Structure formats: structure tokens, C-alpha cells
Amino acid sequence: MVSTLQNGARMVLVAAVSSGQGKTTVTAALARSLVRRGQRVRVFKCGPDFIDPMLLERACGAPVHTLDLWMVGRDECRRRLAEAAREADAVLVEGVMGLYDGTPSAADLANEFGIPVLAVIDASAMAQTAGAVARGLRDYGPVQLAGVIANRIASPGHAQMVAGSLRDIPLIGSLNRQAASLPERHLGLVLPGEQPQIDAYLDALADALQLDAAAWDALPLTAPEAQDGPAIAPALAGKTVAIARDAAFAFLYPANLDTLRILGARLSYFSPLADEALPPDADAVYLPGGYPELHGEALSQAARWRASIRAAHAAGLPILAECGGMIALADELTDPDGRCWPMAGLLPGAVTMGTRLAGLGAQALATPDGTLRGHTFHYSRLETPVAPSRYTVRNTSGTQGEAVYELGSLTASYFHGYFASNPQAVARLLTRAAP
Incomplete structure (x- = not known):
């Protein structure tokens, strides 16, 4: 059950058409930006992952837990989301792969808990076609689409073309092409703790994010309801x-x-x-x-x-x-x-x-x-x-x-x-x- 009570949080699932579109970058930028606005932010990661959550934890200042309908389970996911909505002003869930990829998918998670989807679109090689991509992401499932953040924007004019193509879908923000990026290795990003400039990088991302504050503040407040989990016997007490x-x-x-x-x-x-x-x-x-x-x-x-x-x-x-x-x-x-x-x-x-x-x-x-x-x-x-x-x-x-x-x-x-x-x-x- 999901309600829009005033004691909830603005909650979105950050998704894209595929990996490599900039979901982690955008989620980190949005988290750090909202924190700098004085908001309490909680971030989750959809699907198994260890490294992206370390970066997102650094961005928001709180532990980043996993949400996955199979591995974590529906009841535990609901409890985690309900707890976060009670504690935070904003709850961000970074998706995995493309929005509809996998069984279960990020779209399945969004629909299970009524979480609006915030679509990240890599606009580096497109303009008006961004509208078609956004509509496809919204309608294929369908999912509730909160809006779009356009990534790798070349100029204000480019952002305006993307915004115009979205028609009834709000452009909630845009992020220009970044000269610097986080280094990667075979399992993913280099660990944030190994990068002395990580906070400066996150602050730069937040500075670069052009967030439409009015569009963000217009998102509904969501407060999932959940029951307490089963009692767990303290089988390791004293150990x-x-x-x-x-x-x-x-x-x-x-x-x-x-x-x-x-x-x-x-x-x-x-x-x-x-x-x-x-x-x-x-x-x-x-x-x-x-x-x-x-x-x-x-x-x-x-x-x-x-x-x-x-x-x-x-x-x-x-x-x-x-x-x-x-x-x-x-x-x-x-x-x-x-x-x-x-x-x-x-x-x-x-x-x-x-x-x-x-x-x-x-x-x-x-x-x-x-x-x-x-x-x-x-x-x-x-x-x-x-x-x-x-x-x-x-x-x-x-x-x-x-x-x-x-x-x-x-x-x-x-x-x-x-x-x-x-x-x-x-x-x-x-x-x-x-x-």
C-alpha cells in the first residue's frame, strides 16, 4: 500500500534505457545537490552491487542499502522504503541496467511500490528524439514517469530542444558533459576511499546539475506502509x-x-x-x-x-x-x-x-x-x-x-x-x- 501523506518523502527511481547512460553520476549529483539544499536524503541501489553504493553513500551521507524483489524480498524492500520515507525528505533509488532489463527489473520494483521513475537520457548524440525515448520508457511497461534528467548536455540551447521534445513530461534537470569522470577497473568504479578528491568531484557534479527546483518540489510525497519484520532469534548472542x-x-x-x-x-x-x-x-x-x-x-x-x-x-x-x-x-x-x-x-x-x-x-x-x-x-x-x-x-x-x-x-x-x-x-x- 502506498499513500501520499504529508509526512512522506519525495521518492524516485532513477532509470535509463541501458547501462552507461549515467545513472550513478546523476543519482550522486542529485543526492549531493539536495543535501546541500539542507534536505535529508536516503539512497538505495536496485540489484546486487557493492561499489556504486559506496559512491552514493559518500554523496548523501547515509548507508546505501540494496533493493531487489528477489534477493531482498518484497517485505524487506517495503520496510526499508518505509523507514527511509519516515527519516528523509528525499529517497532516491538507482536502477540497474535498463529500466525493463532483468527478472525482476527496476520497473518491477517501481511498480510494486508505486515509485515514480526519473529517466536519465544520454542526450549527447540526440536532441528531439529524447522525447521518443522518454515516452517509450514510460509507456512500454508502463511506469509512472516523474520526469527526465538529460545527461551530457552540450549547451542551454541543447537542453531547450530536449525539453521541448518531452511535451507533457517535465525536464526536471540537466547535466552537462563532464571533463572529469571517476576511474574504473574490472569490477566497476575505483573505490571512493581510494580517491582523495572524491568530495570535490561530487560537489562539482552538484554544481553542474541544473535542477528545476519547482519541478522537483512538485513531485508527490510518498509514504509506503510496512509491517515489522519477523522476530529473529539471537543465535549469535555472546559471539x-x-x-x-x-x-x-x-x-x-x-x-x-x-x-x-x-x-x-x-x-x-x-x-x-x-x-x-x-x-x-x-x-x-x-x-x-x-x-x-x-x-x-x-x-x-x-x-x-x-x-x-x-x-x-x-x-x-x-x-x-x-x-x-x-x-x-x-x-x-x-x-x-x-x-x-x-x-x-x-x-x-x-x-x-x-x-x-x-x-x-x-x-x-x-x-x-x-x-x-x-x-x-x-x-x-x-x-x-x-x-x-x-x-x-x-x-x-x-x-x-x-x-x-x-x-x-x-x-x-x-x-x-x-x-x-x-x-x-x-x-x-x-x-x-x-x-
Whole structure:
């Protein structure tokens, strides 16, 4: 149920015809612009993603959660949106790929919760045709279209031509061509924390965004209604979960950390890149994904970290390693430049970085406590003599997905779990004793 109560927020889903149109840039520019107007802004990202949310968090100053009808679920998406509408003046949801791409799509999300769509149109090689694109995006589904932000505009005259072509659709803003752009690498943008000028870049984007304040303020206030979620038993009460967190292990859903806290766990962070040993009071270890392939030399020389994770494994501490976390536990890693580095050596085998995607998409892991949903996205391959204990299943094809390896108290896979989809399954993984 969606109502337009005065205590709601202006809520839009930022979408486009395809990837590469500038959705992230426009969402970041709009978020920073509204923050500078004194508004409270919350931003969400549609679909599995770790890197874009880091940029959007920097732009709005608040954690950026994932919305996905399959992975997160309708009820949890509704609760997140309702909470954001209570706390914020504006709620922005960045779409994924093209508006109608995927199952479920960003359009499905918008229609499920009555969120108006704000279409980003790359107008760099068009003018009046922008109107046809906007109408196609609106009518194909259809979706409720709030308006358009024209990206990569060449001049005020160009913006006027685009505005005229939209007819009954408002041009809410425009963004000119940017001389500077954020650097990218194989998994997406370079992490914002690695860019000292990131705030200056975001401020420049906000300065460049020509926002029609009257058109924005005319958008309706939306307040989704949601019930409280089911009670979660504190299965990790009294337990300390040690979590690797640095530039090599940065791919963490905020909801995963929230889920661990709701399960009763105390979270303790450490940095393998800084050669920090596991916290001495750790009862379990969570090694999330990230960019270990960019830090092979430092990880290979991190003697304290490597000794401590080996000792933890020998002592039977449960270790959950996802993607980059698993890579760091292999015998060796060959980085994108072809250099080979010794890793921690808990999982026999070698990881080699490739230039093509080796795994992509939503997947599910069957557990004794039900299905844990998540996704995979990686360019590397693991060659190991260890036989998988099981495999994930791809959504929606139902075909075999990523291998899951269980070696002593270690559970490792390229699969990134979304912990809130099954907290009890996660609790079991983090208390799993060696067989």
C-alpha cells in the first residue's frame, strides 16, 4: 500500500534505457545537490552491487542499502522504503541496467511500490528524439514517469530542444558533459576511499546539475506502509565475529552487518592489508569480497594475518569466505599483471585473474535452514583439488551455479550471500564446527 501523506518523502527511481547512460553520476549529483539544499536524503541501489553504493553513500551521507524483489524480498524492500520515507525528505533509488532489463527489473520494483521513475537520457548524440525515448520508457511497461534528467548536455540551447521534445513530461534537470569522470577497473568504479578528491568531484557534479527546483518540489510525497519484520532469534548472542575490512575486503552489504548485529553478534574489524592478526576474542571469521588481486604483494607479505587465520582454522573457528575472501585463502594468486603471489594457503589451489567475466548473476544456496539468496560477480577462476560440497543454483534458470567448498571449519565460495534473506542460515555457517 502506498499513500501520499504529508509526512512522506519525495521518492524516485532513477532509470535509463541501458547501462552507461549515467545513472550513478546523476543519482550522486542529485543526492549531493539536495543535501546541500539542507534536505535529508536516503539512497538505495536496485540489484546486487557493492561499489556504486559506496559512491552514493559518500554523496548523501547515509548507508546505501540494496533493493531487489528477489534477493531482498518484497517485505524487506517495503520496510526499508518505509523507514527511509519516515527519516528523509528525499529517497532516491538507482536502477540497474535498463529500466525493463532483468527478472525482476527496476520497473518491477517501481511498480510494486508505486515509485515514480526519473529517466536519465544520454542526450549527447540526440536532441528531439529524447522525447521518443522518454515516452517509450514510460509507456512500454508502463511506469509512472516523474520526469527526465538529460545527461551530457552540450549547451542551454541543447537542453531547450530536449525539453521541448518531452511535451507533457517535465525536464526536471540537466547535466552537462563532464571533463572529469571517476576511474574504473574490472569490477566497476575505483573505490571512493581510494580517491582523495572524491568530495570535490561530487560537489562539482552538484554544481553542474541544473535542477528545476519547482519541478522537483512538485513531485508527490510518498509514504509506503510496512509491517515489522519477523522476530529473529539471537543465535549469535555472546559471539564475536571478526570481519576483514579494508581496501582488499570492502564488498559488504550494510544489511549483512545489520543482520549479524540482530543475531546478537559483536562485530570486530581487522585489516589483513595492514597485517593485523585476527582479534584474540574472535569466535568466528567473516572474509567478504573485494580486491585482493590488486593487493597481492601486500597480502603475501602480511605474515601476522596469514599466521592468525591459519591458527584460527587449525583451532576450528568457523570461517566464512566470500569471493575475494576465498581468493585470499588459496595457495596462490596470479594477479592481472601475471605476477604470482602466495596467499594464506587454507584452501589448496591457485586463483588466476582473467579478462572476461567468469561468474555473474543472482544465485541461491540451499541450507538446512532454507534458502540463502545472493549473487556472484567475478573475473577470476579457482583451480583446486578440493571437491565441492554443494553448488548454488542460478536464478531464474535453476541451473548449477558456484561451487561451495567446506574444508574443516572453512566454508568458501565465489557466492556473496545476502544475510538478511536467511539470518538463521548465516548463524549456522558462522557456528559450523569442523566435521
